[in-house]
Every structure is written in C-alpha cells, then in structure tokens.
Amino acid sequence: MRIDKRRYYHLDWYLIINGLLIFGIGLLNLVSATSSFSSGSYNFMIKQLIAFAMGLVLIVIVMYYDYRVIANHSRWIYLGGIFLVVLVLIIGLAAGGAKRWISIFGFSIQPSELMKPILVIFLANMLYEKKRQNTPLSLKDIAKPLLWTLIPFVLIVKQPDLGTGIVIILVCFAILWYIGLKKSTYAVLFGVGAISPFIAWHYLMKPYQKMRVLSFINIDADPAGFGYHAKQAIIAVGSGRFLGKGFMAGTQHKLQFIPEHHTDFIFTVFSEEWGFIGSVVLFALFISFINRCLKIAMNAHDELGAIIAFGIASIIYVQFTINVMMAIHLAPVVGIPLPFISYGGSSLLSMLVSVGLLLNISTRRYMF
Amino acid sequence: MKEENLSSKYKWCTLVLVITMTVLLIRLWDLQIMRGAEMRKLSEQNRIRVKKIVAPRGIIYDRMGKVLADTRPSFNIYLTPEDIRDFSQTVDGLAKLIACDREEIIEKMKAASGMPPSFPIKIKSDIPMDEVARVEAHRVYIPGISIQIEPKRNYPYAASFAHVIGYVSEVSDEELKDKKKHKDYSPGDYIGKYGLERSYENDLRGVDGEKRVEVDAIGREVRTLDVIDPIPGNSLHLNLDLELQLSADKALETRKGAAAALNPKTGGVLVLASRPGFDPNLFASGISKTDWQKIALDKLHPLQNRAIQGGYPPGSTFKILLALRALDLGIINERTTFSCGGGFAYGNRVFKCWKKGGHGSVSVHRAIVESCDVFFYNVGLKLGVDRIHDFGNTLGLGRVTGIDLPNEQKGLLPSTEWKKRRYNQPWYEGETVSVAIGQGAVWLTPIQLAMLSSFVAGDGKNYKPQIVNRIVSTEGKVIKTFEPVVNADLKLKPGVLTIVKDGMRGVVNEPGGTAGASKVQNVLMSGKTGTAQAGSDKVKLGDHAWFIAYAPSDDASVAMAILVEHGLHGSSAAAPIAKGITETLFKVKTVIKEAKANENR
Numbered sequence: 001m002r003i004d005k006r007r008y009y010h011l012d013w014y015l016i017i018n019g020l021l022i023f024g025i026g027l028l029n030l031v032s033a034t035s036s037f038s039s040g041s042y043n044f045m046i047k048q049l050i051a052f053a054m055g056l057v058l059i060v061i062v063m064y065y066d067y068r069v070i071a072n073h074s075r076w077i078y079l080g081g082i083f084l085v086v087l088v089l090i091i092g093l094a095a096g097g098a099k100r101w102i103s104i105f106g107f108s109i110q111p112s113e114l115m116k117p118i119l120v121i122f123l124a125n126m127l128y129e130k131k132r133q134n135t136p137l138s139l140k141d142i143a144k145p146l147l148w149t150l151i152p153f154v155l156i157v158k159q160p161d162l163g164t165g166i167v168i169i170l171v172c173f174a175i176l177w178y179i180g181l182k183k184s185t186y187a188v189l190f191g192v193g194a195i196s197p198f199i200a201w202h203y204l205m206k207p208y209q210k211m212r213v214l215s216f217i218n219i220d221a222d223p224a225g226f227g228y229h230a231k232q233a234i235i236a237v238g239s240g241r242f243l244g245k246g247f248m249a250g251t252q253h254k255l256q257f258i259p260e261h262h263t264d265f266i267f268t269v270f271s272e273e274w275g276f277i278g279s280v281v282l283f284a285l286f287i288s289f290i291n292r293c294l295k296i297a298m299n300a301h302d303e304l305g306a307i308i309a310f311g312i313a314s315i316i317y318v319q320f321t322i323n324v325m326m327a328i329h330l331a332p333v334v335g336i337p338l339p340f341i342s343y344g345g346s347s348l349l350s351m352l353v354s355v356g357l358l359l360n361i362s363t364r365r366y367m368f
Numbered sequence: 369m370k371e372e373n374l375s376s377k378y379k380w381c382t383l384v385l386v387i388t389m390t391v392l393l394i395r396l397w398d399l400q401i402m403r404g405a406e407m408r409k410l411s412e413q414n415r416i417r418v419k420k421i422v423a424p425r426g427i428i429y430d431r432m433g434k435v436l437a438d439t440r441p442s443f444n445i446y447l448t449p450e451d452i453r454d455f456s457q458t459v460d461g462l463a464k465l466i467a468c469d470r471e472e473i474i475e476k477m478k479a480a481s482g483m484p485p486s487f488p489i490k491i492k493s494d495i496p497m498d499e500v501a502r503v504e505a506h507r508v509y510i511p512g513i514s515i516q517i518e519p520k521r522n523y524p525y526a527a528s529f530a531h532v533i534g535y536v537s538e539v540s541d542e543e544l545k546d547k548k549k550h551k552d553y554s555p556g557d558y559i560g561k562y563g564l565e566r567s568y569e570n571d572l573r574g575v576d577g578e579k580r581v582e583v584d585a586i587g588r589e590v591r592t593l594d595v596i597d598p599i600p601g602n603s604l605h606l607n608l609d610l611e612l613q614l615s616a617d618k619a620l621e622t623r624k625g626a627a628a629a630l631n632p633k634t635g636g637v638l639v640l641a642s643r644p645g646f647d648p649n650l651f652a653s654g655i656s657k658t659d660w661q662k663i664a665l666d667k668l669h670p671l672q673n674r675a676i677q678g679g680y681p682p683g684s685t686f687k688i689l690l691a692l693r694a695l696d697l698g699i700i701n702e703r704t705t706f707s708c709g710g711g712f713a714y715g716n717r718v719f720k721c722w723k724k725g726g727h728g729s730v731s732v733h734r735a736i737v738e739s740c741d742v743f744f745y746n747v748g749l750k751l752g753v754d755r756i757h758d759f760g761n762t763l764g765l766g767r768v769t770g771i772d773l774p775n776e777q778k779g780l781l782p783s784t785e786w787k788k789r790r791y792n793q794p795w796y797e798g799e800t801v802s803v804a805i806g807q808g809a810v811w812l813t814p815i816q817l818a819m820l821s822s823f824v825a826g827d828g829k830n831y832k833p834q835i836v837n838r839i840v841s842t843e844g845k846v847i848k849t850f851e852p853v854v855n856a857d858l859k860l861k862p863g864v865l866t867i868v869k870d871g872m873r874g875v876v877n878e879p880g881g882t883a884g885a886s887k888v889q890n891v892l893m894s895g896k897t898g899t900a901q902a903g904s905d906k907v908k909l910g911d912h913a914w915f916i917a918y919a920p921s922d923d924a925s926v927a928m929a930i931l932v933e934h935g936l937h938g939s940s941a942a943a944p945i946a947k948g949i950t951e952t953l954f955k956v957k958t959v960i961k962e963a964k965a966n967e968n969r
Contacts, residue, residue: 178377228453235414238399238407251415255584272411276400283392287385294381313381321388328395 012296012362018289019340019355023052025270025282026341032247033262033269034343036254044262044343051345055352062356066364070357071125071304074118078148081118084111085155092159100159110346112156112164117354119149119168120311123175128304136182145172162209163264163335167318174314175307216332229265232257234329236268244275262343264335267327286320286339296362305361312354315339416593417448417583419488422557423574424519426601428533428564430610431636431837435524437533437565442520442653443500446488449477451512461510466492466499479541480555490538490556494520494653521558521565521652525610527645528617531673532608532637532773532835534563535648537655561651563673564604564835566774571839571847574601600842607636607837615952616641616930619945625913625935626674628818628833629928629949632918634852635822635831637771638926639949640815642678644670676769676776679811680931683900683938684739684882685916686806688868689820691732693759694747695864702867705729708742715798719745722899736871737881739897741805748804753795756803757783762856763830764819765812769855771833780811807901817916817929819855824872825894825918825927827865829857872896873921876943883915886943891954893919895946897938910934915942919950926953 030048034041062070070077084102088111092099101108123145130137149172157165173189181189201210215227236252239245250272253261261269271279293313300306316339323338325331337347399407428437445466452458463470473491480489495503500515507513521536523529539559543550553559560566560573577598582590616627620643629639646663650656655663663670672678694700710726712719721727721741727734735743748756760766766781780786782803784795802808815833823830832853839848872894875881882897898914913935918927928946935941 232414234399235407235410237396238403239411241400241404241408251582252411255415255582255590257414257584271396271400276396279396279400280393283389287389290385291382294378298378317385317388321392324392328392328399330391330395 010363010366012292012359015289015292015296015355015358015362018285018292022282022285022289022340025285026266026338028247029266029270029273029341030262030343032250032273033253033266035248036256037262047345048343048348051348052352054345055349058349058353059356059359062353063360063363065360067121067305067308067357067360068302070360071121071128071308074122074125077118078122081111081115082152082155084109085115085152087111088159089155098159098161100161107345109349110344112152112159112161113344113346113350114353115152115156116164116167116171116315116350117312117357119152120171120175120308120315120354121357122148123172124304124307124311127175127179128302128307131179131303131307134180136180137176137185138182139185139188142176142181142185145176160206161335163322166322166334167315167336170318171311171314174318175311178307178310212332212334216329219329229259229333230329233265233268233327237271237328240272240275240279242276244271244273244278247273249273260335263337264323264342265327266338266342267324270341271327283324286316290317290320293358296358296365299365300361301365305364308357309361312358315354316351415582415584415590417488417581417589419516419579419581420554421577421579421595421598422518423576423598424600425521425536425558425574426568426572427603428572429603429605430608430613431606431638432610433605434610436529436606436608436610437521437523439519440522441517442494443497444493444516444518445491445495445503446514446516447473447477447491448488448512448514453511458510458512461506462491462503462513465502465506465510466495468492487554488514488516492654493538521649523648523652525614526647526649527643528614528641529608530563530645530648531642531675532563532613532640533648534565534773535561535651536565537561537651558652562648562671563773564606567772568604568836568839572601572604575599602847603840603842605837605840606835607631607634607638608640608835609638609953611952612639612926612949613641615639615948616945617643617645619948620932623932623935623941624668624674625930625932625942626678626814627928627930627945627949628675628815629926630818630822630831630833632822632825632830632924632927635834635855636837636852637833637835638953639928640673640675640773640835642672642674644668646670673773673775674931674933675814676771676773678813678931678933679777679779680813680912680914680933681808681810681900681902682806682812682817683898683912683914684741684805685817685820685896685898685914685929685938686810686812687736687739687744687804688824688872688896688916689760689763689765690744690747690751690756690804691736691868691871692824692860692864693755694751695732695867696858696860697751697755698861699750700732700747702733702863703731705731706735706743706746708740710742712742712745712801714745714749714801717798719801732867733871733874736868736896737874737878739875739882744804745801748800749797751800751804753800753803754783754785756800757781757786760820762858763823764832764855765816769815769819769833770853771815772835772850776815777813779813779816780809782809806898814929814931817914817931818927821916821918821929822927823856824865824868825924828860830855869894869921872918876917883939883943885939886915886947888919888947888950888954891919891950892921893917893947893950894921894924895943897943899936899938902934910936913938913941915939915946917943917946917950919954926950 031041031045034044088099088102093101100110126145153165153168219227219230236258250269252258252272253269258265258268290313293309297306297309300309319336319339322331322336326333337344339351424439430436459470459473476491477489536558539553539557560569578596580593584590616639620641626642627639630637650659707729708721708727710721710724727738727740730740730743760781766779768776768778787793787795799808803810819830832855834850838846840846876883876887876893876895883895895915895917900912902909902912913932915930915938918924930942930945932941
C-alpha cells in the first residue's frame with residue numbers, strides 16, 4: 001500500500017481532535033452509564049474500544065482510495081448494504097422485540113447503521129452531475145433518488161427501526177435541498193410533507209408508536225406507561241442543575257429509572273452528571289464538528305466531495321438534534337443514537353467510516 | 369452565480385445550527401436552572417423511600433408475670449402506587465397470588481388516596497408462608513409490591529381475656545379524620561380499639577422508627593441511607609391473675625354471664641371475665657368481612673363486656689346493701705324480727721316471699737342466710753328509696769366505678785328525684801318494696817356488685833377497681849404505679865359489719881344457707897346468692913343467677929360478683945363459679961381431698 005506523503009500535511013487535525021474529544025467524553029460517560037450493570041462498565045468500555053480500533057482501520061482503508069473511486073463503485077456498495085439489510089429480516093437477531101442485528105464472525109452488526117453513509121455516497125454519485133450543472137431539480141429528477149432511498153427506508157422500518165428510517169429520509173431530503181430544487185418541486189414536497197403525518201398516523205404507525213406520540217403531547221396522560229421514560233428522562237436532565245451531580249453520581253440511570261440509558265438515552269446520563277455547563281460544552285463540540293463538516297463540503301475539490309461531506313454533516317446533525325430533543329422531551333421517543341457517545345459498535349463504525357470519508361475529501365481538496 | 373448559491377446554502381446551514389443551539393439551550397436552561405430544584409427533588413423522591421419501622425407494642429403481663437398479650441413477627445403485603453406500571457397487571461397479579469379480591473385491593477388503595485404515591489399501602493396482613501413464597505417469586509413481574517415483616521399483636525389466651533385486654537385493629541378512616549387525637553397515625557397503623565389496648569393505647573404503642581432506603585426503578589432496596597430505631601411500647605403489669613381468670617372463664621364458657629373479682633384491700637381487679645367472647649387475634653390480623661359480620665350480628669352480643677356494661681337486677685344480693693344501711697341507721701338491730709308468712713301485703717298487692725310457707729319470725733342474720741324477702745320488704749319501706757340510693761351510690765352502685773376500661777355503664781339505682789326527672793311522676797312506696805329485694809328499676813353491673821362485696825370484705829372500705837398495676841418500660845424501669853384509690857371509707861356503727869358478715873358467712877357455711885352446696889374446704893368463704901327475675905311479667909325468661917362473695921371470711925383477699933344470665937338460681941349456677949375461683953386462689957385441690965377422704969373410710 002502506497003500512501004501519498006503529501007496528504008499528511010493536509011490532514012484535518014481540527015476535525016480529528018474535535019471528534020476525539022467527543023468520543024473521549026462519550027467513553028468516560030459510558031463508564032458511568034454502565035456502572036450499574038451486572039456485567040460491569042469495563043466490559044462495555046472494552047467493546048466500544050474494539051469497535052473504535054476497527055473503525056480506525058476502516059478510516060485508513062477509506063482514506064486510501066480516492067473518494068471518486070469509491071463513488072464509482074457506490075452502486076455495488078449500495079447493493080451490498082441492501083443485501084445486509086434484507087439479510088437482517090431473514091436471519092436477524094431479535095432483541096427487545098426488534099430484529100436489527102446479524103451475526104458475522106461472532107460480531108453482531110446493525111446494517112441499518114452502515115446504510116447511512118452508504119446512501120450518502122450513493123446519492124452523491126447519482127446527483128453530483130446535476131449539482132455541477134447547477135440546475136435545480138425537477139420532480140422527475142428527484143423521483144430516482146427518492147426511490148433508492150425508500151427501498152432501504154421500508155426495509156429498515158420493517159425491522160422495526162423507525163429511528164434510522166427517519167434519519168435516512170431526512171438526510172435524503174437534506175441532500176436534495178443542498179443540490180437545489182425547483183420552486184414547483186418545493187411546493188409538491190411541502191404538500192406531501194403536510195399530509196404525510198395523517199397518512200402515517202392512520203395507515204403506517206404501530207399502536208406503540210402512536211402511544212409514544214400521544215404521551216409526547218401530554219406527558220402526564222400515562223405517567224406509568226409510555227410517558228414514564230420521557231418523564232424520568234427530564235427528571236434526570238433537570239436534576240443535574242447547573243453543575244451536575246458529578247461523575248458516577250447520577251442516580252436516575254444508576255437505579256434503572258431510565259431504560260436504554262447507555263444507548264439512546266445516554267444524553268440524560270451526561271446531563272445529569274455534568275449539568276448545564278457540561279451540556280453546553282458538549283453541544284458546542286457537536287456544533288463545531290458539524291460546522292467543520294460543512295467547511296469541508298464548502299472547500300471540497302469537486303461537487304461529489306461537497307455533497308458527500310454535506311450528507312455526512314446532515315447525518316450527524318439530524319442524529320444529534322433528535323437524540324437530544326428526545327431526551328429533553330422536545331421530540332417523541334424514537335431510537336436514534338447520539339453519534340460517538342451512545343454505546344453500540346455499528347453506530348460508532350458508521351460514524352468513523354464517515355469521518356474517514358470526510359478526511360478523504362479534505363486531504364484531496366487541492367488535487368487536480 | 370455558483371459561489372453565490374453555495375454561500376447562501378451555508379448561510380442557511382449556519383442559521384439552522386444557531387436556531388437548534390438556541391432551542392436546545394433554552395430548554396436546558398428551563399429544565400436545569402429554572403426547574404432544577406424541583407427536578408432534583410423529584411429525583412430524590414424517586415430513589416428515596418421512607419419506610420416505617422413499626423414499634424413493637426408493649427407486652428401485657430398478669431400479676432405473676434405471665435404473658436397475656438405480646439407481639440410476634442408477621443408478613444404483610446404492601447403496594448406502592450408510584451411503582452405500579454400497569455394497574456390491572458399489578459392488581460390482578462396480586463389478587464391471584466394471595467387469597468384476596470380485586471375489589472378489596474382497590475378499596476384499600478382508595479382509602480389511602482390522600483397519601484403521597486410513594487406511600488406503601490398495606491393490602492393484606494399476616495399472610496401465610498406459602499403466600500409469602502409465591503409473592504417473593506413473582507415480585508419482579510408485579511412492580512409496586514413489597515413484603516414487610518412487622519410485629520403483629522398476639523393474644524395467647526384468645527377469648528378468655530378478650531373483654532379485658534381488648535384488641536388492636538387497623539386505624540379506621542373516621543379515627544384518622546380526628547386529626548387532633550390521631551395525628552401520629554397513618555392508614556394501616558394499628559390502634560387499640562377495645563379494652564386495655566384502647567385505654568392504654570398511648571403507653572402501649574411506642575414510637576415508630578424510620579428507615580430511609582434507596583430504591584431502584586422496580587422498588588428494590590439498593591441500600592439503606594439511615595435508620596431511626598423505633599421505641600418499643602411500655603409493658604403493662606396487671607392486677608389480673610391468669611389462673612383465676614381462666615377458672616372463671618372456663619366456668620362461664622358455655623353460658624352467658626360475667627365474673628368480677630377484686631382485691632378488697634387495693635381494688636386491684638383479679639378477674640374480669642365475660643362470656644360469650646370472641647377471638648381478638650382475628651382483629652389483630654385484619655378481620656375479614658364475614659368474620660366481622662358473624663361477631664357483630666351475633667344475637668348473644670359477644671362484643672359486650674357484661675362485667676362492666678351489662679345492667680341486671682341484682683336480686684337478693686341487694687339485700688346486703690339494705691341490711692348495712694338499716695343497721696347503721698339503727699332502723700333495725702341484731703334482735704329486730706319480722707314475721708314472714710310467705711307474703712307481704714302492701715296496698716292492694718301481695719308481695720311474695722320466695723319460700724311459700726314463709727320463714728316465720730326472722731332476724732337480720734337469718735334473713736340474710738335464708739334470704740327472706742318479707743324481712744327486707746319491711747326494712748326497705750322503713751329506709752325509703754332515697755336512702756338506699758344514696759348509700760348505694762357512695763359504695764359505687766348505680767354510677768361508673770372508674771375501672772380503667774372504656775365504655776363502662778353506670779347502671780341504675782332509682783330515687784324519687786330520678787323518677788321525677790325521668791317520668792315526671794312521684795315515687796310510689798310500693799316500688800320501694802320491689803327495690804328492697806333488688807327488683808324493679810334497679811340495674812347494676814357485676815363490677816358494681818363486686819364493689820358491694822368488697823365493701824363488706826374490706827370492713828367498710830372499698831377502692832376504685834384498677835386492672836393495671838404498673839407501667840414498665842422495656843428497660844425495666846417502672847414508669848407509673850397505680851396506687852389504690854379509696855372509693856368509700858365509712859365509719860359504720862360498731863357491730864354492723866359483724867352482723868352482716870356473720871350473715872354472709874352463714875349463707876355458705878350454715879345449715880339452711882342458700883349457698884351451702886358451695887362450701888369450700890379449708891377456706892371460709894362468705895357470700896350472698898341472688899336470683900333475679902328477668903324479662904317482664906308478660907315475657908318470662910329464665911331468672912338471672914347472682915352470687916357475691918369474699919374469702920377468707922375473716923381477712924378477705926378476694927371479693928367477687930358472679931352473674932349467669934338466665935342461670936335460674938344463684939345457688940346452683942353462680943355460687944359454684946365463686947367456689948372455683950376461691951379454690952384456685954387458695955390452691956385447694958378438691959379432687960385430691962376427696963381421694964384422701966375415701967382412703968380414710
């Protein structure tokens with residue numbers, strides 16, 4: 001393997017350090033969040049670190065090939081991703097009423113997580129020509145990307161993993177917006193967007209999903225049932241007050257008042273222990289990271305790189321925002337992990353592959 | 369154009385980021401700063417449960433130090449509303465595990481609706497071990513349930529002491545509403561409802577402790593934060609004697625009636641038995657509806673303490689009162705005789721003596737021994753009802769004696785003033801004739817007649833009946849000793865008491881005495897029988913049997929009154945019970961004596 005030495009000089013150290021800071025905070029937080037589990041926090045930390053190490057290897061691999069080469073093969077990568085997602089439905093491992101994992105070489109992976117960056121590359125490859133021509137997309141133009149997004153969306157929602165499904169759809173729209181839409185396209189999309197909640201409510205949503213929405217609207221409607229998680233979550237966050245209860249001193253998660261507090265609800269653990277001050281710092285790190293992604297997109301060598309970088313920025317933004325909003329009861333409960341922070345190998349790998357792509361794009365920004 | 373377009377996209381992105389950050393920070397500020405204190409409190413309430421440690425109730429001992437009421441551990445089921453996830457899952461699940469209706473559980477929860485949701489509600493008390501095991505095994509599936517080991521009141525002699533010791537039961541809603549009196553009580557607490565348990569509630573109860581524990585989301589205790597130990601209730605040492613009580617109770621067991629025995633030198637209550645009774649243990653473990661209805665609706669009124677609440681005409685036992693008063697006033701003396709021809713004509717009515725042929729010429733001694741009615745018709749008329757009333761009142765008759773039990777009845781001792789007040793009518797002398805032999809408008813309780821007996825036995829002095837001798841703390845420190853309180857201390861004319869006491873000794877020990885069959889070997893017992901008409905002239909019920917007695921005759925250490933409702937004759941129904949008590953007290957072993965007598969033959 002031959003690595004062009006020049007690229008080291010162009011490595012985006014800002015992005016790397018910012019990402020490492022978030023991951024470091026996440027690892028520390030994970031120790032506290034999992035300390036009450038019978039298997040102990042050590043076990044979780046090691047698993048997360050193994051995933052991190054594998055992610056670093058993936059970063060190197062991803063960076064080695066020019067992102068344009070990767071994009072050229074994006075259709076095969078996409079098909080591979082779809083294959084894995086279908087495989088989940090057939091031989092998936094069930095946990096908590098959902099089939100989301102498959103076991104490969106003793107590792108259980110969650111293909112829907114990997115589908116996010118794959119879809120970004122796939123869509124970017126499909127659409128960057130339009131972006132270069134700078135022609136706003138007509139309805140006909142968006143039909144194809146929407147279709148290719150809906151296929152994994154439907155498969156993933158069937159698992160059911162509504163959270164990842166929502167992320168995929170939102171990221172697809174963000175990319176379409178980034179490329180530019182005709183006014184008529186905007187109008188139609190807004191129209192569809194306005195009626196889709198009703199269709200979803202009446203035809204698509206499962207009873208427990210409806211209950212989550214209802215208890216989001218009125219938290220006290222069912223405090224012992226679906227409202228319980230939301231209520232305990234805001235109690236955890238609120239009880240952190242200005243300075244927090246201190247590392248390892250949170251009681252809400254430790255005494256099991258909050259379910260999934262090491263994965264989807266991990267922000268409550270952090271906010272309870274580090275308070276308002278800690279949360280502001282974490283928010284600042286995320287915003288700074290997302291901003292850096294956008295910078296990479298802006299300075300990318302070509303439209304392909306810009307779209308990929310923007311797509312990744314939108315993945316991180318959507319996940320961060322929805323996850324935090326869910327924890328502080330500004331959004332209904334939905335299973336979306338907090339990037340770099342939530343426990344889960346697939347999520348972390350997916351994020352690190354994305355970082356690999358970002359570094360790939362940023363180091364090649366001066367190439368011709 | 370292209371650059372312009374791009375930079376406008378990034379401006380939008382920046383705007384979105386700024387708005388997002390603003391919204392999130394405002395919300396965080398609201399939760400963590402504005403409502404931080406409230407949320408912190410909620411999180412503390414979440415994890416900290418205050419658990420009551422019920423103080424062990426004071427033990428009740430008899431005068432020899434034998435345990436009459438104590439506490440033993442019991443397993444109780446609690447439900448914490450806050451921890452319930454799915455109401456019907458928990459309630460139905462619990463109803464299935466323990467023999468208990470769904471409605472009963474819901475009712476209990478409704479009763480405690482005023483308490484905070486973190487307050488555990490007691491659902492069932494004293495569950496058997498197999499239910500404990502079942503609930504323990506399924507607890508994880510029914511969040512909100514907990515089992516607590518708590519002291520439970522135990523009455524080893526069950527019904528034999530039911531009317532004296534009383535019982536404890538869960539505090540009722542009505543009692544809880546009386547905030548002043550019951551401010552330290554919360555639903556599920558036990559409170560003395562009857563008998564000594566009620567009179568001495570404040571001494572017996574002790575002070576409950578508290579344990580603050582950290583619990584997790586399904587209510588499991590994670591660790592104890594701190595403990596305030598309970599202060600056990602103080603013990604009561606009674607004047608009551610276990611063996612005497614059991615002797616009297618056994619004799620009454622199959623009948624209706626009461627026995628009261630006092631120490632004439634102190635007023636200490638040695639025996640206070642009443643039958644029918646009930647099992648106080650049923651109340652202490654949370655009485656079931658059917659058990660309660662069975663007791664409450666029983667026509668024999670097992671919840672009435674006949675010894676202090678039952679009013680009965682005293683019959684001939686009342687003659688002692690008349691003899692004392694008439695002799696003291698000099699209306700009659702030892703030699704005064706009246707002729708008994710079996711009847712006494714007064715007005716247009718003939719009052720009969722119980723002995724058809726009459727007693728002939730009788731003095732006061734024979735009149736007591738043989739219970740001549742005609743003699744006392746004459747004495748009664750000479751005394752007049754008011755002097756009988758006043759004297760009886762002084763001794764403790766026709767008013768509450770002040771025994772340390774709740775709801776004592778005062779009975780009735782008539783007077784002209786009473787008749788005027790009650791019926792607005794003058795007193796007729798003919799009524800005095802009836803009163804003279806303890807009939808008519810005279811209603812006395814067994815404890816009051818025991819006071820009369822005690823007055824004679826105590827040579828003109830009697831004391832307020834007192835069941836509790838002293839209150840002792842768990843460390844053995846005597847907190848309070850109840851000194852004898854004099855009820856009546858009269859200087860009677862010399863010789864009066866000797867005459868009456870001779871008469872009463874004769875009742876048991878002389879030939880022709882009405883209670884000759886109840887003579888006690890080795891111990892001289894004195895007494896007076898009574899056979900009182902029950903019901904009215906129209907509805908004839910069996911006569912009530914009375915016997916008042918004291919022993920030994922010369923220096924009495926026990927004075928008593930026995931009543932057997934519809935027992936027919938004082939001599940055959942009531943006197944043997946007094947004999948039994950005396951034999952038990954003085955350890956007279958009848959059977960062995962008889963065996964020896966056979967040997968000698």
